[in-house]
Amino acid sequence: MSAPDTSLSPDPRPQIEEGPSGAQVSGSLCGACGYAVALERPRCPVCHADRLEPRRFGPGGTVWSSTVVRIPVAGRTPPYTLAYVNLDENGPRILAHVIGSDAAPAVGARVRLTGVGADGDAEVEAA
Amino acid sequence: MSGVAIWGVGTSRFGRQPDESPASLAWKAVLEALADAGTDSVDAVWVGTCFGAPGTAQRALHAAGITEVPIVTVENACASGTTALHEASEAVRTGRYERVLALGIEHLTSTFAGAIEPEQGDTEGASGMALPSIYAMSAARYVAEHGVTHEQLAAVAVKNSRHGALNERAMRRGELTVEQVLGSRMVADPLTLLQCCSLSDAAAAAVLGPPRDEPRDVRIRSSVLRSGALWDQRTDHVWGYEIVRETASAAYEQAGIGVADVDLFEVHDAFTIGEIVTTEALGLAPEGEGAALLDSGTTALGGSTPVNPSGGLLARGHPLGATGLAQTAEITWQLRGEAGPRQVEGARIGVVETMGGGVSGIDGNGAVVAVLEG
Known part of the structure; x- marks a missing residue:
């Protein structure tokens, strides 16, 4: 199977960059209300202020929930593990692939962003 | 007399139907609903379909001679059919049209493998999530937070399979x-x-109009989107929890009722966890205690407040655009006392709830809750 068709740019997944402490999500923080968002937004969707400022989040985070996908999905080879991760310091909740384990990490488990996988996904592993 | 009534309902069978087209399925629903309503024509049509091709509504309707009237297609993921119901209801309530057809059409097996x-x-979508894994994320979180067992999750499918076994139009019998x-x-x-x-x-389809002197008609006490x-x-x-809670709360308030006044529900159980969370959002159980409704039999046929007597999405089937109007048809039959072996005795008030989602970052694309009274 081929990789997912992400030709509809921009890529709707979190953008990851290497920071001084490891991989981080390159997102925005609202200067008015403090709302953190991983993806591009035209203004703060919470308070509507035009004060979104670039901010990096992570690499540390906590698993909000997780699952192992065991059915065929276009461009993917099951099984693979996904998690919603709340990034530290009131960072955004992101969807990431979990690497290094065949099991879904427990709710509340500590994880760490490792970077971008071959398919372009944000990846985390147990911290 | 102001207000809105359901004059008639109709549905096709539910299941894998490779020999039927979206149009031929719609003919069955529309002709049954028109005959049930005792009318041969309508003033406008709202059609819900999620994955239907452009023109699905007109392609189905012209063949049955429903032409020249306004036809509006709406899409709201799994709530597309109930969105059509809601808009049809509002059109009648505000006096924009008199007789309005609400129709839901979906032919999923020709769209997805x-x-x-x-x-x-x-x-x-870009990260490899399929719809089941979105609900699996909810289930995993809910299990960790509230200690619900896998057996309790399964109990939703067991209950709804028993209901579906009594529904001759259901997919899983x-x-x-x-x-x-x-x-x-x-x-x-x-x-x-x-x-x-x-x-x-x-x-599935429903014909709506102003209240009239017809004892089989069912009143729409409220509808919220x-x-x-x-x-x-x-x-x-x-x-999907908060959107349903807020929509239900507004629908109860507009109808002037509380959850205790409701005799039965048709709710969005696309996945087992969905029914547990939704019954909590609808106020049937406190947060985290929805599974107790299954343990006690409260929401089974024969219990005090049956949920999904039709078999729900799990047993009847979930052709997205058709689902909301299939739920509406079930509540209508129940409130008329025409539900046969799955009749809820003495049912007077029933609620339809559908929640559609898929768009990233929001708590559901849309939810509709409608309060119906027989």
Whole structure:
């Protein structure tokens, strides 16, 4: 199977960059209300202020929930593990692939962003 | 007399129907609903379909001679059919039109071979999430937070299979056991195959108009449509909970009722966890205690407040656009006392709830809750 068709740019997944402490999500923080968002937004969707400022989040985070996908999905080879991760310091909740384990990490488990996988996904592993 | 009434309802059968077209399914639903309503024509049509091709509505309707009137197609994911119902109801209530047809059409088996996937332009779609894994995320969170067992999750599918066995239009007619549900193959942990609705094809319809002197008519006491708030790190509620809670609260208030006044529900149980969370959002159980409704039999046929007597999405089937109007048809039959072997005795007030989602970052694309009275 081929990789997912992400030709509809921009890529709707979190953008990851290497920071001084490891991989981080390159997102925005609202200067008015403090709302953190991983993806591009035209203004703060919470308070509507035009004060979104670039901010990096992570690499540390906590698993909000997780699952192992065991059915065929276009461009993917099951099984693979996904998690919603709340990034530290009131960072955004992101969807990431979990690497290094065949099991879904427990709710509340500590994880760490490792970077971008071959398919372009944000990846985390147990911290 | 102001207000809105359901004059008639109709549906096709539900299931894999490769020999039927979207149009031929719609003909069955529309002609049954018109005959049931005792009318031959309508002034306008709202049609819900999620994956239907452009022109699906007109393609179906012109062949049955429904032409020249306004035809409006709406899409709201799994709530597309109930969105059509809501808009038709508002059109009658505000006096815009008199007789309005609400129609839902979906032919999923010609569109998908496997699980439905969110759009590739969404984070979830681009990241390899299929719809079952979105609900699996909810189930995993809910299990960890509230201590619900896998057997309790499976109990939703067992209950609704018993109901579906009594519904001759349902897709799945066999009664399931907890062992069968948990023994079916794992789709996305912790949800097994029989905890997920199947792809199916169907159409369903309702004819709405002002209240008239006809004892079989069912009143629409209220109907509310909302889209989801942002769903992000600020909430620990699972996806789809808050939108249903807020929509239901507004629908009860507009109808001037409380949840205790409702005799039965048709709700969005596309996956087992969905019914547990939704019954809490509807106020049937406190947060985290929805599974107790299954343990006690409260929401089974014969219990005090049956939920999904039709078999729900799990057993009847979930052809997205048709679902909301199939739910509406079931509540209508129940409130008339025409539901046969699955009749809820003495049912006077019934609620329809549908929640559609898929777009990343919001708590559901749309939810509709309608309060009906016989």
